[in-house]
Amino acid sequence: MRLIKIWLFIAITAFGSALRADDDASMARVNINTADAATLARVLDGVGDTRAQAIITYREKYGTFEEPNDLTEVRGIGARVLEQNRDRIEVED
Numbered sequence: 001m002r003l004i005k006i007w008l009f010i011a012i013t014a015f016g017s018a019l020r021a022d023d024d025a026s027m028a029r030v031n032i033n034t035a036d037a038a039t040l041a042r043v044l045d046g047v048g049d050t051r052a053q054a055i056i057t058y059r060e061k062y063g064t065f066e067e068p069n070d071l072t073e074v075r076g077i078g079a080r081v082l083e084q085n086r087d088r089i090e091v092e093d
Contacts, residue, residue, distance in 0.1 A: 031090040032071060033064040043088055046081040065091050 030043040032055060040052035047055070051074070058074045059065065068089040071077050082089075 029088050029090050031092050032068075033059065033091060033093060044081070045084045045088075047077070047085075051076045051081075064093055067091055 028043045030039055032040070035043075037049065037052040037056050040055055041047055041049050044052075054074050054076055055071070062073075065071060068082065068086060068091055070091075071089065072079060072082055
């Protein structure tokens with residue numbers, strides 16, 4: 001019986017830690033004017049390495065983003081990706 005309690009405690013603790021890690025990831029924010037491609041890909045849902053690099057390329061060519069909606073000017077970033085990430089996007093110089 002004691003062994004069952006120990007295993008139950010371990011399982012509950014591990015599950016709680018996993019939930020906290022998910023919460024931390026979902027609350028992450030990223031400044032699209034300063035973040036590198038790896039950070040953009042990690043924080044933004046629906047943005048992998050290719051789209052993240054497209055954001056960097058666009059930023060280098062046209063300058064900083066003035067508002068989150070400007071992100072839809074980047075090839076491969078549409079309204080759906082923008083809406084999925086609106087709460088995670090910061091725009092600062």
